[in-house]
Amino acid sequence: MNKTFRTWLYDLGNCLYPKICPVCKTPIRTWNRFLCYPCHEKLAYTHSWKMNQHPMHALFWGRIPIERIDSLFHYRKNSPIQTVLHRIKYHHYPELAEELGRYYGKYLAKSGKYQRIDWLVPIPMHPKKELERGYNQAHCFAKGLSETMNIPVHQKILQKTTYTSTQTKKNRSERNRELAQSFSINPHFRRSNQHFVLIDDVLTTGATLDAAASQLLKIKGAKVSIVTLAVVI
Ligand SMILES: [Zn+2]
Secondary structure, rough: OHHHHHHHHHHHHHHOOOOEEEEEOOEEOOOOOOOHHHHOOOOOOOHHOOOOOOOOHHOOOOOOOOOOOEEEOOOOOOOHHHHHHHHHHOOHHHHHHHHHHHHHHOOOOOOHHOOOOOOOEEEEOOOHHHHOOOOOHHHHHHHHHHHHOOOOOOOOOEEEOOOOOOOOOHHHHHHHHHHHEEEEEEOOOOOOOOEEEEEEEEOOOHHHHHHHHHHHOOOOOOOEEEEEEEOOO
């Protein structure tokens, strides 16, 4: 389908069912945008996929060997990305996570940094939590990435075995210990020498990704990279 025809189709569809910006709730006028133009202009792209190594890599130095780390946006409080993440997580917008995955996957595919990857592995949720929410936002994001990066998603390699409450009163080291024990590898996964890309919505301290990566690295010859939608840096 050529671009003019696609734009025309979008305009026609938009007249009948206008696509609404998930941040400010005004109609989106541009066919290839997930936010309206003014909200999109306020997003801070990291452009990490154009660099050999972005400073966010330092979050894992001395902790765990990570091959590549990329994140699409810098997380800023009171910015559209905060609202986008909140909508995805709490307001039942799984399709927005998929759309962002498709959008971001094009940049990552073009960068050439993800050519020899075996699996995209979304950070799993505890089954009880996933049932409550109805979806795992990291899995939705991974599905979108998979479409444009042409890399399969495997959501059964890593399992979340314990239910961790966000309302915890434990200190950081207790929480980290609990996190490290909360993931396990599916014993039926038997392939060695695989390169996994862990997928999550936001990278903050890196504790969750660190805990998940340490489990994947127990697989013989495994390599781990990380891709998130936003990074707090
Ligand atoms: Zn908007």
